[in-house]
Amino acid sequence: MSAKPLAGRCILVTRPRGQAERLATGIEAAGGEALRHPTVEIAPPEDAGALARALALLDGCELAIFVSPAAVQEGLRSVPAWPAGVGVAAVGPGTKAALARMGFASVLAPQSGADSEALLAEPRLQHLRGRRVLIFRGAGGRELLAEALAARGAEVCHAVCYRRIKPSADLSALAARWARSGLDAVTVFSSGALDNLFDLLPPAARALVAATPLFASHPRIAEHARRRGVREVILSGPGDDDMLSELLAYFGGRK
Numbered sequence: 001m002s003a004k005p006l007a008g009r010c011i012l013v014t015r016p017r018g019q020a021e022r023l024a025t026g027i028e029a030a031g032g033e034a035l036r037h038p039t040v041e042i043a044p045p046e047d048a049g050a051l052a053r054a055l056a057l058l059d060g061c062e063l064a065i066f067v068s069p070a071a072v073q074e075g076l077r078s079v080p081a082w083p084a085g086v087g088v089a090a091v092g093p094g095t096k097a098a099l100a101r102m103g104f105a106s107v108l109a110p111q112s113g114a115d116s117e118a119l120l121a122e123p124r125l126q127h128l129r130g131r132r133v134l135i136f137r138g139a140g141g142r143e144l145l146a147e148a149l150a151a152r153g154a155e156v157c158h159a160v161c162y163r164r165i166k167p168s169a170d171l172s173a174l175a176a177r178w179a180r181s182g183l184d185a186v187t188v189f190s191s192g193a194l195d196n197l198f199d200l201l202p203p204a205a206r207a208l209v210a211a212t213p214l215f216a217s218h219p220r221i222a223e224h225a226r227r228r229g230v231r232e233v234i235l236s237g238p239g240d241d242d243m244l245s246e247l248l249a250y251f252g253g254r255k
Contacts, residue, residue, distance in 0.1 A: 004031030005252040009184040012174075014039040014193045016164075019069060023187065026244040035183070037174055039196040042070050043163045045139060051078065054134065054159040059083040061157075062131035063108075065119070067091050067141060069098040074162040075136035076102055091119050091145075094239040114238030115218065116145040129153030139163045166196045175205035183208075184251070187243055189217045191224040198228065215246055 009032040013024050016038050024034035045051050055078055058064065064086055066072050072095060082088075088107050090096040092114025096107045110118035119125065132155040135146060139160050146156045177183075186209065188194045194214075198206050210229040215236050216222040222233045236246035 005248050006030040006032030009033070009247075009251055010035060010182075011185045011187060011247065012037060012183055014186070014188050014197060016040045016042050016070070018042070018073070023240040023243055026240065027247065030244070030248060032184075032247075035174065037169065037171060038167060039169075039193045039200060040164050040190065041167045042074065043165045044074075045160050045163060047160070051159055051161055054157055055079060057132065057157050058086060058134055058159075060132055061086050061134045062128060062154075063087045063089055063124075064134045064136060065089045065091070065145065066095050066099060067116075067135065067137045067145070069094050070138060070162055070164075071095070071136040072098040072102060075159055078161070087124075089119060089122075089125075091115060092238045097239070115220075116142060116148070120145065120148050125149065126152065131155065132157065134159055136161055164190070164192055166199065169200055171197075171200045171205075172202055175202050175208070178205060178208045178212075183212050185247060186212050186214045187247075188214065188221060188225070189243075191221050194221070194225055194228060213250070215243055215250075217243060 006027055011027050011032050012035045013020050014037060015023065020036050020038065024036055027034040066075065088099060088104050090099055090107050090109040092109065096109040099107045108122060108124055110122060112118065128149060130153060133149055134157045136159045150156045198209060210231055213232045213234060214225050214230045215234045216225055217236055217238050219235060222235045225233045234246060234250060236243045
């Protein structure tokens with residue numbers, strides 16, 4: 001494999017600002033060009049009062065679960081000091097790493113997998129009857145985690161600490177470049193990011209997405225991309241390092 005396996009490759013990074021740099025700099029270190037065009041923005045929650053009321057319950061919780069790196073970043077803004085005795089869990093390695101960067105040394109996370117199903121399989125989450133669990137999440141997230149824990153007898157509360165919104169971005173210059181010289185890959189970490197990419201591009205450019213290899217961080221996102229007509233979908237793991245490894249493996253042996 002070349003020392004610069006992504007040399008000459010142009011790769012679109014759609015992660016929100018503040019979350020894109022690890023992947024983008026990894027692409028660049030491998031010789032590629034990372035085009036940073038966020039198709040999702042992280043915005044404050046619509047109901048700050050509801051968040052404050054949820055956080056007031058934190059001290060009496062058995063466990064706090066963070067569903068994404070954004071939940072870590074945005075949720076902890078309003079927690080001046082973490083209460084002793086409240087355990088912390090993450091749905092996957094990216095969220096666990098974000099918590100580690102915030103100083104949490106002991107974080108419950110799945111040994112394999114990176115979603116609600118994987119976390120729900122952990123032994124500690126089988127025995128929460130009568131215990132309070134606070135889930136740090138964005139607006140409109142999946143309900144599986146909360147519903148499953150409630151069915152196991154837990155008192156489940158939500159700290160909705162952010163929203164994902166579509167940016168007001170003009171991608172016409174990106175579309176022109178894409179049509180003129182092509183892109184080698186698109187990377188997405190959520191179905192919403194892909195939907196927003198389609199919406200933000202000029203209609204005539206949307207076929208370019210379908211014709212470009214797309215790297216998806218989760219099987220649900222990969223399946224969504226196929227339903228949107230993307231012809232070649234490559235599944236990576238959930239984190240930035242997983243995505244970069246898959247890009248290196250895919251392009252490393254190609255001329």
